[in-house]
Amino acid sequence: MQKIVKIGKIVTSAAGSGRKVFWIQISNPTQIDVVIDGSYHLTDDPLDLTKWQIPAQTITPGNSIVIFASGKDLPTHTNFSLKTEGEYLALVKVDGANTILTEFNDYPRQFNNLSYGLAPDFSTRLYFSNPTPNADNIGESFSDYVRDTSFSIDRGIYDSPQSVEITTLTPDAEIYFTTDGSEPDATSGTLYTAPISVITTTTLRAIAIKDDFVSSNIDTHTYIFPADVIAHPNMLTSVTQDPVYGPQMENSLQAVPTISLVFPGDLDRTEKETSVELINFEDGSTQLNAGLERYGSYVTNFAKRSMRLNFRKAYGAGKLEF
Numbered sequence: 001m002q003k004i005v006k007i008g009k010i011v012t013s014a015a016g017s018g019r020k021v022f023w024i025q026i027s028n029p030t031q032i033d034v035v036i037d038g039s040y041h042l043t044d045d046p047l048d049l050t051k052w053q054i055p056a057q058t059i060t061p062g063n064s065i066v067i068f069a070s071g072k073d074l075p076t077h078t079n080f081s082l083k084t085e086g087e088y089l090a091l092v093k094v095d096g097a098n099t100i101l102t103e104f105n106d107y108p109r110q111f112n113n114l115s116y117g118l119a120p121d122f123s124t125r126l127y128f129s130n131p132t133p134n135a136d137n138i139g140e141s142f143s144d145y146v147r148d149t150s151f152s153i154d155r156g157i158y159d160s161p162q163s164v165e166i167t168t169l170t171p172d173a174e175i176y177f178t179t180d181g182s183e184p185d186a187t188s189g190t191l192y193t194a195p196i197s198v199i200t201t202t203t204l205r206a207i208a209i210k211d212d213f214v215s216s217n218i219d220t221h222t223y224i225f226p227a228d229v230i231a232h233p234n235m236l237t238s239v240t241q242d243p244v245y246g247p248q249m250e251n252s253l254q255a256v257p258t259i260s261l262v263f264p265g266d267l268d269r270t271e272k273e274t275s276v277e278l279i280n281f282e283d284g285s286t287q288l289n290a291g292l293e294r295y296g297s298y299v300t301n302f303a304k305r306s307m308r309l310n311f312r313k314a315y316g317a318g319k320l321e322f
Helices: 226-230 246-255
Strands: 003-011 020-027 034-036 040-043 057-059 064-069 089-094 098-104 115-118 125-128 149-151 162-164 166-168 174-178 196-198 202-209 219-224 258-262 272-281 284-294 307-310
Touching: 003 089, 003 098, 057 064, 149 202, 149 219, 162 219, 166 174, 196 202, 202 258, 219 226, 219 258, 219 272, 219 284, 226 246
Parallel strands: none
Antiparallel strands: 003 020, 003 115, 020 064, 034 057, 040 089, 089 098, 115 125, 149 166, 162 196, 174 202, 202 219, 258 272, 272 284, 284 307
């Protein structure tokens, strides 16, 4: 019996298109030859089980073939393509009836440089960090990705206490958070059990974790209270307590865009990863990671520092688009 043991996704560079194409590995786990004689089919439609006929060939014991789900309808390319976010996929044999040999209903989201298929003992389906098309499923594996965390209150500027709920769509995942700007994990973070009360300027960071899953990324939401900013020791009291300008400070702070940078340790000339939040801009607010380094010269006793943000794919977005 044949089995679809693995699917994966590659990025082709033909004509500079950078097109994403799926491959499907079909294996013969038996001790006898499997002769494909025109009765085997692949499909992405449960209502059309004979959508694409696999060309005649023989798969010897323990060996595999690889077929590309490109939509090109060629000897090694199906007449349908597959969706990154997941859909139906089946290997079917027509032998008086349509017998489904392997079925994904539906396979989960797929990622570049990973494959998804059967564990070596055929017991479960896993992601594999080493895709190995046309070879055994070996190496590091995991069940799935933990879905991203969601915050009930968006980052921004507030003048009253907020109650923030944090959730994830992954069942049974645990959420850990910090409020001091550090990166949370299962040992250094606080386990989330109830909405978090935010009553002062706070950087709230959270991660969702589940055994045998790849953890979510770290989400960062900064909540700024203008009264805290005005009272900060680095603010000039000659301005904040001025009879004319002092009363205008709170509205003024809410009228301009704000950038919140969260990074470990001190700011120096060694680039380090930082969370960048753009708050109260014309297009709203967003967050992404970038490299941060001290730039240029400065007076030693001056509280402000010149900084440069470097947007690199190593941190996330290769460039800032906002």
